[in-house]
Amino acid sequence: MPEIGCRTVSPRQEASDSRAPSDRRGLASACRIALLCLLLVSAAVAQAREKGRWSTGPAMPSERTEVGVAEVAGKIYVVGGFMGERELEIFDPATGRWSRGAPFPREIHHAAAVGLAGKLYVIGGFVDGGWTPTDAAYEYDPASDRWRLLAPMPTARGALAATVLGARIHAMGGTVGRGSDTGAHEAYDPATNLWTSLAPMPTARDHLAAATRGGTIYALGGRLGTYTRNLDVNEAYDPATDRWASKAPMPTARSGIAAAVLDGAIFVVGGEARSGTFSEVEAYDPATDSWTTAPPLPTPRHGLGAAVVSGKLHVVSGGPRPGASVSAANEIYDPSGR
Numbered sequence: 001m002p003e004i005g006c007r008t009v010s011p012r013q014e015a016s017d018s019r020a021p022s023d024r025r026g027l028a029s030a031c032r033i034a035l036l037c038l039l040l041v042s043a044a045v046a047q048a049r050e051k052g053r054w055s056t057g058p059a060m061p062s063e064r065t066e067v068g069v070a071e072v073a074g075k076i077y078v079v080g081g082f083m084g085e086r087e088l089e090i091f092d093p094a095t096g097r098w099s100r101g102a103p104f105p106r107e108i109h110h111a112a113a114v115g116l117a118g119k120l121y122v123i124g125g126f127v128d129g130g131w132t133p134t135d136a137a138y139e140y141d142p143a144s145d146r147w148r149l150l151a152p153m154p155t156a157r158g159a160l161a162a163t164v165l166g167a168r169i170h171a172m173g174g175t176v177g178r179g180s181d182t183g184a185h186e187a188y189d190p191a192t193n194l195w196t197s198l199a200p201m202p203t204a205r206d207h208l209a210a211a212t213r214g215g216t217i218y219a220l221g222g223r224l225g226t227y228t229r230n231l232d233v234n235e236a237y238d239p240a241t242d243r244w245a246s247k248a249p250m251p252t253a254r255s256g257i258a259a260a261v262l263d264g265a266i267f268v269v270g271g272e273a274r275s276g277t278f279s280e281v282e283a284y285d286p287a288t289d290s291w292t293t294a295p296p297l298p299t300p301r302h303g304l305g306a307a308v309v310s311g312k313l314h315v316v317s318g319g320p321r322p323g324a325s326v327s328a329a330n331e332i333y334d335p336s337g338r
Contacts, residue, residue: 051337054298057314057330061089061098065319065326068113068122069258069305072142076307076314077101077120080108082324084129088140091316091330093309102145105138110207112162113305114169116190118142121150123171123188126158133158133176137188151193155184161210165217165239167191170198172219175206179225185237199242203233209259211266213286215239218247220268220284223255227273227322230255234284248289252280256302262313263335267294269315272302272322281333299329311335 064081071077076091088101104122111125120140127134135156139148153171160174165187172185183204187196201219208222208231217237223230232253235244254271257278261267265285271278279296297315304318313333319325 050293050295052294052333052335053337054295055332055334056298057093057332058091058096058098059330060091060316060328061100062087063326063328064317065301065303065324066109067303067305067317068111068125069307069316070113070115070120071307071309072115072120073118074309075142076309076316077113077115077140078305078316079104079113079120079122080111080125081317081326082109082303082319083326084109091314093312093314093332101140101142102147105147105149108134110158110160110303112160112171114162114164116164116167116169119190121162121169121188121190123162123169124153124157124160124174131158131175131178133174139190150188150190151195153188154186154195154197155182157182157184159206161208161219161222163210163212163217165212165215168196170210170212170217170237172201172210172217173205173208173222175225181206181225199237199244201235201237202244202246203231203235205231205233205255207255207257209257209268211259211261213261213264213266216286218259218266218284218286220259220266221250221254221257221271227255230271230273236286247286248284248291250284251282251291251293252278254278254280256304258304258306258315258318260306260308260313262308262311262333265292267306267313267333269297269306269313270301270304270318272319274322277301277320277322294333294335298331299327301327301329304329 066082084107086103108125135152137150157174181204183200205222230253232249265283277300279300281294301318
């Protein structure tokens, strides 16, 4: 007689097998519910964004573009400019007044600026009255009203982006010379005055923006040497693995932009292209890897800066036309619509 193969099944296995189809159906149902909830949340967020309102704040003392802008201890600092401005201009949203601090040590434009632990840091940029990239990094202490030269950045560059992650400042991208972009990613530790080279951005570019949310760095937009080659790239850096990953691209490809985190989302504002400057304001939610649109910038411009103070987005300076145009604009976005 031919041998008959048999499989011994325990009561526990039999019970498991009998439950498998219903478990799968339950899992599928749970996934559908979760997806529906995610869509409802996204729709609610989009509606909330539309309720936000822009207002006009006190104009800057000077008209500028290609500035570095950062928030430090509830005040907004504006440094550098395409026309050789050295004056440090400071806006206090609590009083609605501008003041000035110690002038920046040299003329600079297309530098990156961040605030960390009560101090202002200015990194890279172009110097010598032209397009010479610098590796210089400076620290400004509001308490003493003094600038201090720090350890040089490993890669000299301008039109870069910088953001704070933990206790370190991350600088990425930029131009190392006319028409030559870099994906270099370097982190500065103020406690040790040392730089560390990290995984470079997958897409080398300049005139981009960067922001940190949820322990992850996002490098947004930018261009390949010229605003006729704008990008919609959104790349995320995970410090735990020292790796980059592609995320949902920006709805509008643009460069010469600014970005800041507001209500858990990364707002990207302004920019330029051959056709003109951008009024678009688009918000990226890392939790859903999706974008929503907020009310447009009242004054379209590029080379601007953005900072958040007390739950409001302040967008200052920038050129209203592509290239070397300037403004003293100070526009404030309130997500509550008040």
